[in-house]
Amino acid sequence: MTKIKPAATGDRTIPPKGAKMIPIFIMGREYMVPETLTIMKAIEYSGYKYTRGCGCRGGICGACATFYRFVGDYRLRTGLACQTVATEGMIIMQIPFFPSNRPDYNLETVTDTPHEVLRALYPEVFKCVGCGTCTRTCPMDIDVMDYIALMKRGDLKGASIKSFDCVLCGLCASRCPAQISQFTAAMFVRRLYGRVIMPKAEHLTKRVTEITSGKYNGMLADLAEMDRDVVKKLYVEREREPDMSGAGAWMPKDVSHL
Ligand code: SF4
Ligand code: SF4
Numbered sequence: 001m002t003k004i005k006p007a008a009t010g011d012r013t014i015p016p017k018g019a020k021m022i023p024i025f026i027m028g029r030e031y032m033v034p035e036t037l038t039i040m041k042a043i044e045y046s047g048y049k050y051t052r053g054c055g056c057r058g059g060i061c062g063a064c065a066t067f068y069r070f071v072g073d074y075r076l077r078t079g080l081a082c083q084t085v086a087t088e089g090m091i092i093m094q095i096p097f098f099p100s101n102r103p104d105y106n107l108e109t110v111t112d113t114p115h116e117v118l119r120a121l122y123p124e125v126f127k128c129v130g131c132g133t134c135t136r137t138c139p140m141d142i143d144v145m146d147y148i149a150l151m152k153r154g155d156l157k158g159a160s161i162k163s164f165d166c167v168l169c170g171l172c173a174s175r176c177p178a179q180i181s182q183f184t185a186a187m188f189v190r191r192l193y194g195r196v197i198m199p200k201a202e203h204l205t206k207r208v209t210e211i212t213s214g215k216y217n218g219m220l221a222d223l224a225e226m227d228r229d230v231v232k233k234l235y236v237e238r239e240r241e242p243d244m245s246g247a248g249a250w251m252p253k254d255v256s257h258l
């Protein structure tokens, strides 16, 4: 097979002198790229320019879901293109988007039967066959099968906590034999948990009431009138909560504004 020379148009990566070049396959074509690049940078190094399938480049947005195999290995692997290092013999296909079930709902109308609402909106969740493919697929090492099991049992708090690190890449849904969109169901459950189940933060309610009743209007007006440098000085010299201070362990000297 003819090896295609790197065009290096999309990425400004300059390989270190003497960098080892390795063959990888992008959408079926072979390219030579310097080793140590992420899949995302290797794709750009090979001359592709991203218009989709790339966002934060930091493993947070979930836009760069990727499948790959190695030559001679039957296993299909998954990763985030911005976080996975391209290695020799990788056969790569990035999926810029995976369709998921996103039913309409209005959280304001959900009352005291959240589990039943989940069942009505995402009935497929209850068809999970417990195969574990989703857990093995997740690039965030989330036990997806377990949070689906928690949803089925009605433990929406547990499912919310367990799914919290989800970056919505969609890889789990792409492999599910029960056609479950785990990540959108989990997003719904976290919203439900925050709206209906989680205890309300009384101190937050109190502070919002104070703000809307105008308690701080005078202070804000004074700040708006101040010279920019004075505001900067105030900011720099402000009393700060110590790093790693325990909850409730610190109070400012001046409590008149609390
Ligand atoms: S739970 Fe699914 S959508 Fe979320 S990070 Fe894992 S594979 Fe991606
Ligand atoms: S891939 Fe689908 S059926 Fe298999 S454990 Fe995960 S949610 Fe259940």
Ligand code: FES
Binding pocket: 053, 054, 055, 056, 057, 058, 059, 060, 061, 062, 063, 064, 080, 081, 082, 083, 167
């Ligand atoms: S680009 Fe955001 S997770 Fe990879």
